[in-house]
Amino acid sequence: MKSIFICTILFLCVTFLHAQQKPNEVRDDRPTMIVSGAARFTLLTSHIIRMEYDSTGRFVNAPSFVVIHRDLPAIPYTQINQGQWLIIKTSTMELKYKIGSGKFNQENLQITYKQANGSPILWHPGMANNENLKGTFRTLDGMNGDTHEGDTIPTPFQNGLLSRNGWYLLDDSNNFLFDNSSWRWVKKRNNPELDWYFMGYGTNYKAILYDFTKIAGKIPLPPRYAFGYWWSRYWNYSDDELRTLVEKFKQYNIPLDVLIIDMDWHTAGWTGYTWNKSLFPDPEKFLQWLKGQHLKTALNLHPASGIAPTEAKYTEFAKAMSFDTTGHKNIPFECADKKYMSNLFNIVLNPLRKEGVDFWWLDWQQWPYSKEIAGLSNTWWLNYCFFTEMEQQTNLRPLLYHRWGGLGNHRYQIGFSGDVVISWKSLAFQPYFTATASNVLYGYWSHDLGGHWFGNVPDSLKKIDPEMYTRWMQYGVFSPIFRTHSTKDPRLNRVIWNFTGDYFNALYNAIHLRYALAPYIYTMSRKAYDTGISLCRPMYYDYPQNKEAYALKDEYMFGDNMLIKPVVTPAINGLSTVKVWLPAGNDWYEWSTGTLFKGGQIITRKFMIDQYPVYVKAGAIIPMYDDKVKNLQENSKDLIVKVFPGSSFSTRLYEDAGNNNDYQKGAYTFTKIQTEKEGNKVLRVTIYPRTGAFSGMIHNRNIEVQLYGSVIPDSVVLNGRLLSYNTDKKNDTWNYSGHDLTVHIRSNDVSCNSKTEFEIYYPSKQVDINGMIGEMHRLKKAVAFLKNSGSPIPDMLSGVNQTDIRIEYHPTHFNRLIHEFAMYYPQVGDLINQTIVNPSIAKQCSYYLYNY
Incomplete structure (x- = not known):
């Protein structure tokens, strides 16, 4: 019996030790939370591990300002106790913690992240994240370039969240929480010790941005109208002046979606909520008139001074706040006071919204932190309050226009970057600043x-530079929000009808191009909601292994299919020079010139004022609108499918x-568009056929397929039916435009x-038209100059x-006409030099023709 007893004990001991060594396989339906004494580890995604240490064992489950979701689907993992160490493994990470060793440090905690290429990244507390790719900052106020x-x-x-180190540690230990x-x-943490989130990703930047949206919330999709043209100017506009302004936009055929009225709309100084009736005799009728013009309206707010005795709502507000009005003092502002903020909305702001105000330009420039709760950022909290209050009131999509308050503010949408100096340096900095903000999802x-x-320059230089303004507006087309603004200075009235010649034409075309690109922009913004990948993003998202993706900072992707290299320096002799890196992996088509370039090279190119890189x-297939669209409040029935040369x-x-x-509940549609060669x-x-549905969707549309930079085909077939060539642009016909060498195919209703299927049949022998769109354009400019x-x-x-x-008159002569152009274009320069008496004029013409 004694031997049996001893054997039994030995068997149990061996079994116990074996159990300590063998991984405990955990199924997907088990919790992903592991507690080891005062430490707790939560496996949130395959890239993110939460690590808490709390000596009291009262771990935080409430959402924080940054991390609002932790109840995520479980991921497979294994857990073993190996000697003194707790080891947790997932498919991509291994965490080791020395059991019972106290707060995390480099001796008792380490994580190994396994990259896709097999090489590991080893992290422990205290390691420097010295190759961080940065995020953003609060404001560009007073900046001239990057200083x-x-x-x-x-x-x-x-x-930011991204680093060439391949990892990022979010320290959420001292962040505020939300109550229930x-x-x-807002509520404070009772016992902040350690609350960390380790994020491992290597060079898979897109994966960690997506995973961050799982724990920190998605980037809300702005209303579609927000992607149109915003007119804003600090000016004491009156009712009749704004009506005249809007009519001028119509007269010049300029689409417009948003009208911002700066702070002179109210009677007080910086802070005010009562309409200035000398400027707006009947505000509600004015706002309703704007709605009849299909415009959205925002008013500027500076709430820091509280509610003054001169405000129309002062007595009502004071009563609601139990405020002693003796002495007629301002009711102090405090955004951390829930009673104050509730009354601000219910008594003061929501009645203005009922009159017709659509959203607020919340311009906080005063003290940085709450006077009631130490360390609470007024900017961060105001963003939260305004956005979520709108969210609770109606099913209308919230829109807030404010400053960056910190990590987590991506949930509150559109940032006002601030009052920059008018300079080429400021223009040059903004593309990098904008794209880099996507590293914190502030897209x-x-x-x-x-x-x-104007900044600190002599008065003689304080005037509009039309070239700089044009290039800034062209960049704006390919930025998240297309909004003009300036300080209260009569020299800064930048309505485009104040410009002439090539500048007016370039500005006009830029605004219309923004509206034409609305379907593409909106589609990419939906992608930002779904994936965390912003509309404007750095090149290293797609090309993380290329040094050029990090070095050329002002170059960026605009959605999935467009690469932008902004013009940020003045032209020399009418041409602006840029150096562009075209990544390998596909070829690239230069839109303004119709030139196809091989990927995997750096090129130097020159552009005229009405061209942009x-x-x-x-x-690529770019869904677009035509020039009939005047605002983006409705889906247009007219769709252009623009197809660029390539595979x-x-x-x-x-x-x-x-x-x-x-849209957050599945009410939307996707339409697949495909080309096959x-x-x-x-x-x-x-x-x-589209998939999905939403209320008010259109059922039939007019489609125009545009084959940009194409030779003339032999025939076009629509759904098996041969189409006729017709220059009258009738339904179910096709024709050709010579100025942009484009096939236009129309089918209505x-x-x-x-x-719907279009088949385009080309001749077996085709002439080379690569770059010819740009050459035709250059030639017309040279002739006009002469x-x-x-x-x-x-x-x-x-x-x-x-x-x-x-070509348009005689499409059947296409090949001959193209051959003639290709033959004669190189001779034009010599012809000009022989016939033009003034050598400086001849030289300028040749410069236009052959410098690109």
């Missing part, structure tokens, strides 16, 4: 396009109701729920200059 006016040291960025009331309010910076104030992935491609068009929250002879463009200088125009030059019109 404040008069300073020489660049303004530091806050760290119906309108969740909707809105800039004062054109700059805000936009590079589209070869073969087969596929994309999706996203649509929803535009200004409600139903059979060598150079056949191109098939297929628009598939097409069901959105049916498949005519304006009074120089004679040789017949041969005039004839070559009419190639685009000749």
Whole structure:
């Protein structure tokens, strides 16, 4: 019996020890929370581990300002106790913690992250994240480029989530929490010790941004109208002046969506809530008139001074706050006071919204922290209060226009970047600043396009530089929010009808291009909601292994299919020079010139004022609107499917109701659009039946397929039916435009729920038109320059200059006309030099023609 007993004991001991060594396989349906004494580890995603240490064992489960979701689906893991160590393994990470060893330090905690290429990243507490790719900062107020006016040291960025180290540690230990009331309010942590989130990703930057949205919330989709043109100017506009302004926009055929009225709308100084009746005799009627013009309206707010005795709502507000009005003092502002903020909305602001105000420009510039709760950022908390209060009131999509308050503020949308100095340096800094903010998911910076104030320059230089303003507006087309603004200065009235010639044309075209790109922009913004990948993002998201992606900081991707290299320096002799890196992996099509470039090279290019360096992935399909769209409040029935030269491609068009929250509940549609090439002879463009549904969606649309930079095809077939060539642009016909060498195919009243297929058949022998769009454009500019200088125009030059019109008149002569253009264009310079008496004029013409 004794031997049996001893054997039994030995068996149990061996079994116990074996159990300590063998991994405990945990199924997906088990919790992913592991407690070891005063330490708790939560496996949130395959890239994120939460690590808490609390000596009292009262771990935090309430949402924090940054991390609002932790109840995520379980992920597979194994857990073993190996000697003194707790070891937790997932498919990508291994965590080791020395059991019972106290607060985390480099001796008792380490994480190994396994990259896709197999190489590990080893992390322990105290390691420096010295290759952080940065995030953003609160404001560009007073900045001239990357420094404040008069300073020489660049303004530091806050760290972002992404780093070339391949990891990031979010220390949430001292962050505020939300309570569990119906309108969740701020509460302090009772026992902040350690609350860390380790994020491992290597170079898979997109994966960690997506995972961060799982724990920190998605980037809300702004209302569709927010992607249109915003007119804003600090000026004491009156009712009749704004009506005249809006009518001028109509007169010049300028689309417009948002009208911002700066702070002179109210009677007080910086802080005010009562309409100035000398400027707006009947505010409600004025606001309703704006709605009849299909415009959205925002008013500027500076709430720091509280509620003054001069305010119309002062007595009512004081009563609600039990405030002693003896002495007629201001009712002090305090955004951490829930009673104050509730009354501010219920008594003061919501009645203004009922009159017709759509959203607020909340411009907080005063003390940084709450006077009631130490350390609470007024900017961060105001963003939360205004956005969530709007969210609770109606099903209309909340929109807030304010400053960056810190990590987690991506949930409150559009940022006002502040009052920058008008300079090329400021323009040059904004593309990098905007794209880098996507590293903290703050993807909707809105800039004062054109700059805000003149800065410290002599009065003689305080005037609008039309070239700089044009280039700033062109950049604005390819930025998140398209908004102009300036300080109260009569020299800064930048309505585009104050510009002339090429500047007016370039500005006009820029605004219309912004509206044309609305379907693409809106689709990419939906992608930002779904994935955390912002509309404007750095090149290293897609090309993390390339040094150029990090070095060329002002180059960025605009959505998935466009690469932008902004013009940020003045032109020399009418041409602006840029150096562009075109990544390998696909070819790139230079939109403004119709030139196809191989990927994997750096090129130097020159552009005229009405050209911009936009590079589209070869073969890309860009959904667009036509020039009939005047605002973005409704989905247009007219859709352009623009197809760029290249290989087969596929994309999706996203649509929803535009200004409600139903998009979060599945009320939206996607339409797949695909091209297939059979060598150079056949191109098939297929628009598939849309999937999904939402209230008010259109059922039929007019479709125009545009094959940009294309030779003339032999024939076009729509759904098996041969289409006729017709220059009258009738339904179910096609034709060709010579100025942009584009095939236009139209089909009206097409069901959105049916498949539509276009087949384009090309000749077996095709002429080379690569770059010819740009050459035709250059030639027209040169001829116009000669005519304006009074120089004679040789017949041969005039004839070559009419190639685009000749093609449209005689499409069957396409090959001959293209051959002639290609033959004569190189000779034009010599012809000009031989016939133009003034050598400086001839030299300028040649410069226009051949510098690109």
